[in-house]
Amino acid sequence: MSQAETAAAPTAPAGPVKATEPAEPTRAAVPTAPDAPRPVSPLWTLSLFRSELAITFRRWRTIALLGVLALVPVLIGVAVWIETRDGGSVGAGRGGDEVGPAFFSQVTNNGIFLVFASLATMLPIFLPMAIGVIAGDSVAGEANGGTLRYLLVAPAGRTRLLLAKYAAALVFCLVATVVVAVAALTVGAMLFPHGDVTLISGTRVSYGEALGRAAVIAGLVALSLTGIAALGLFISTLTSSGIAAMAATVGLLITVQIVNTIPQLHIVHPYLFTHYWLSFADVLRDPILWDGVVKNLGLQALYVAVFGSAAWARFTTRDITA
Amino acid sequence: MARIRPTQVAEDDFWEDERPVRRRKAFRYGLPVAVAGVAAATVGLVPALADSGSPDLPKISAEELIAKIATSDTQQLSGSVKIDTDLGFPALPGGGGFGGGSDSAATPTSKLPELAAGGHTLRVAFDGPDRQRVSILEEAAEYSLIRNGDQVWAYDSGSNTAYHATAPKKAPAKRGERPELPKDLKDATPQQLAKRALAAVDDTTEVKVDGTAKVAGRDAYQLAIIPRGDSTIGAVRIAVDADKGVPLKFTVTAKSGGKAAVDVRFTSVDFGKPTARGFEFTPPKGTKVTEQRDLDRAARKHGAGLDKGLPGLDAIGKGKGKGEHPDLKVIGEGWGSVAQLSLPGGGLPTGKHLSGKEAGPAGDLMDSLSSKVEGQFGSGRIFHTRLVNALVTEDGKVFVGAVGKDTLIDAANKAK
Numbered sequence: 001m002s003q004a005e006t007a008a009a010p011t012a013p014a015g016p017v018k019a020t021e022p023a024e025p026t027r028a029a030v031p032t033a034p035d036a037p038r039p040v041s042p043l044w045t046l047s048l049f050r051s052e053l054a055i056t057f058r059r060w061r062t063i064a065l066l067g068v069l070a071l072v073p074v075l076i077g078v079a080v081w082i083e084t085r086d087g088g089s090v091g092a093g094r095g096g097d098e099v100g101p102a103f104f105s106q107v108t109n110n111g112i113f114l115v116f117a118s119l120a121t122m123l124p125i126f127l128p129m130a131i132g133v134i135a136g137d138s139v140a141g142e143a144n145g146g147t148l149r150y151l152l153v154a155p156a157g158r159t160r161l162l163l164a165k166y167a168a169a170l171v172f173c174l175v176a177t178v179v180v181a182v183a184a185l186t187v188g189a190m191l192f193p194h195g196d197v198t199l200i201s202g203t204r205v206s207y208g209e210a211l212g213r214a215a216v217i218a219g220l221v222a223l224s225l226t227g228i229a230a231l232g233l234f235i236s237t238l239t240s241s242g243i244a245a246m247a248a249t250v251g252l253l254i255t256v257q258i259v260n261t262i263p264q265l266h267i268v269h270p271y272l273f274t275h276y277w278l279s280f281a282d283v284l285r286d287p288i289l290w291d292g293v294v295k296n297l298g299l300q301a302l303y304v305a306v307f308g309s310a311a312w313a314r315f316t317t318r319d320i321t322a
Numbered sequence: 323m324a325r326i327r328p329t330q331v332a333e334d335d336f337w338e339d340e341r342p343v344r345r346r347k348a349f350r351y352g353l354p355v356a357v358a359g360v361a362a363a364t365v366g367l368v369p370a371l372a373d374s375g376s377p378d379l380p381k382i383s384a385e386e387l388i389a390k391i392a393t394s395d396t397q398q399l400s401g402s403v404k405i406d407t408d409l410g411f412p413a414l415p416g417g418g419g420f421g422g423g424s425d426s427a428a429t430p431t432s433k434l435p436e437l438a439a440g441g442h443t444l445r446v447a448f449d450g451p452d453r454q455r456v457s458i459l460e461e462a463a464e465y466s467l468i469r470n471g472d473q474v475w476a477y478d479s480g481s482n483t484a485y486h487a488t489a490p491k492k493a494p495a496k497r498g499e500r501p502e503l504p505k506d507l508k509d510a511t512p513q514q515l516a517k518r519a520l521a522a523v524d525d526t527t528e529v530k531v532d533g534t535a536k537v538a539g540r541d542a543y544q545l546a547i548i549p550r551g552d553s554t555i556g557a558v559r560i561a562v563d564a565d566k567g568v569p570l571k572f573t574v575t576a577k578s579g580g581k582a583a584v585d586v587r588f589t590s591v592d593f594g595k596p597t598a599r600g601f602e603f604t605p606p607k608g609t610k611v612t613e614q615r616d617l618d619r620a621a622r623k624h625g626a627g628l629d630k631g632l633p634g635l636d637a638i639g640k641g642k643g644k645g646e647h648p649d650l651k652v653i654g655e656g657w658g659s660v661a662q663l664s665l666p667g668g669g670l671p672t673g674k675h676l677s678g679k680e681a682g683p684a685g686d687l688m689d690s691l692s693s694k695v696e697g698q699f700g701s702g703r704i705f706h707t708r709l710v711n712a713l714v715t716e717d718g719k720v721f722v723g724a725v726g727k728d729t730l731i732d733a734a735n736k737a738k
Contacts, residue, residue, distance in 0.1 A: 106608070202468060278461060285445075285457075310351070312350070
């Protein structure tokens with residue numbers, strides 16, 4: 001937290017704190033030019049964002065989280081490799097109709113499918129759980145640690161602080177996805193054949209094109225997580241307990257995932273933020289089918305708009321007591 | 323403890339400072355509510371608006387329209403087809419409407435019956451008589467049937483298995499090889515369905531042009547085929563592309579009303595040349611390939627055992643694959659025709675053919691699915707679905723048709 005405080009609140013006044021006008025440039029936290037009148041530059045927001053990023057990614061728990069995320073593709077890859085080492089196919093021991101999770105059986109065709117298999121396995125629970133931890137902790141964790149009020153002392157404004165927090169959570173979405181994808185790609189290339197890739201439509205494409213599609217998929221997976229990040233941020237503004245916010249976010253995720261599997265509730269399914277998550281698989285068809293992807297992105301945008309603005313409404317009108 | 327109250331800062335200083343906190347709060351909370359409301363309204367309105375409109379097209383007679391379909395020389399086409407079927411088949415555990423073949427190979431026979439229940443999206447691409455592909459889109463997987471010259475491949479990406487057959491020279495088109503699906507689903511594209519429906523047109527049928535429609539963004543005429551007599555089919559509607567003469571939509575409504583029993587339509591269509599690489603298939607390294615000739619060999623080895631092991635209606639399909647079913651007879655003509663065949667097991671089924679070996683709930687299941695009937699033929703059970711009714715007699719004969727119960731009993735009496 002100390003980085004944030006030094007970056008954002010170098011001149012914290014004592015006593016009851018009131019956020020001051022950042023439009024008043026003399027109070028802006030730029031030690032090099034304390035007296036020069038200066039318009040607020042976008043860099044100001046960026047420095048807040050940078051300090052948020054630094055806080056997020058320098059934490060041991062973030063690094064441990066990313067380590068665990070990177071470990072899962074390795075485990076999947078090794079497990080598939082052991083099972084199919086003798087020439088068998090995935091799921092051969094469980095009867096022919098058992099197909100297993102998406103893309104598992106194709107990992108033996110080409111190692112790049114380990115990327116898709118890992119993302120398809122981790123997108124429903126692991127990845128959003130990690131996002132829930134980061135996003136849920138973002139505001140509530142500061143409140144819990146008693147550092148939120150000092151952050152607000154800085155003349156940054158609550159909206160900007162919230163945006164910086166959310167931007168940092170989004171960066172974590174991307175970094176987490178990329179960590180998984182890169183780990184899977186590396187393990188897949190080591191254990192399984194590479195070369196031309198047969199897409200799920202049966203069409204053969206070059207490894208380069210498949211890599212391009214993998215990059216698109218990683219981007220789509222990261223964007224799929226923006227909805228739960230906004231949700232986590234909103235929950236985080238509701239409480240002063242970081243643990244409670246994380247637990248609520250992850251609990252909500254699990255509830256939504258369960259509801260999404262109950263066929264009797266199919267009417268609400270299209271509105272659940274997890275419903276179109278696996279649409280990224282449509283990128284592996286030939287030609288690419290964008291319908292589901294577009295629906296997914298639209299739904300995520302809606303969640304970001306609704307819960308982002310709810311978080312803003314809550315955070316900008318709330319009494320900060322801790 | 324000192325409280326920190328929110329203060330106005332630069333980015334939101336359009337608020338008047340005097341505005342009471344409570345009102346400001348309500349206003350701010352109104353924003354997410356408004357966003358959600360607008361989104362809900364859009365979700366509700368946009369499909370309603372997009373689906374409307376019947377284009378203005380010059381008048382055309384039913385004969386001209388049928389001729390248009392017949393003379394259509396469209397050879398190249400690709401697009402997405404949405405299939406929704408609600409035949410009233412019971413949904414049995416396992417998802418599919420029928421028992422389904424249990425062989426794990428990616429043979430078309432084991433896969434295509436799935437289309438008879440629920441909603442599916444297909445992608446089709448045709449490039450002349452030699453190159454066709456049909457893919458069933460599944461979640462994160464795809465089942466593709468690819469024909470390129472005399473090579474027929476099926477690839478099931480979900481189980482990573484492939485099926486390969488070499489079509490004989492001068493092959494009947496691929497559909498000749500494909501398994502017989504339950505009535506009205508023989509071929510999944512609107513074109514083939516339309517051909518079948520038009521073939522059934524005779525004096526028991528009324529055919530008329532029923533307005534225009536927009537399908538997959540193209541203007542189309544609607545052809546309505548209305549059977550007379552004791553048929554469970556209310557009407558068959560075919561939307562025909564006004565320019566190309568290609569059927570774009572095919573719906574079957576049951577006489578009993580309700581939503582369409584079969585609804586097959588293009589959701590997007592492109593009359594350009596499909597990309598060549600879609601027709602080329604080489605099985606990837608790790609894929610298990612089943613050759614048709616191996617299957618044939620296995621079938622000969624096991625003899626009739628293969629047929630016997632197959633449940634109920636599926637047996638009809640399997641039998642068809644190797645030529646005409648020897649026991650299949652058709653009684654009557656046109657829409658009122660009834661197919662007669664014998665159950666492989668013989669005798670009144672105990673439900674075994676519908677629910678596998680679980681004899682416990684099978685009895686209840688039988689009662690919920692069928693009703694007992696008696697007649698000169700003896701006694702039997704009638705299985706109702708929305709379009710097809712089947713009478714299974716106790717001596718193992720099955721009468722199936724898109725006809726009412728009385729016609730089925732008549733047919734059974736006549737066959738006696």
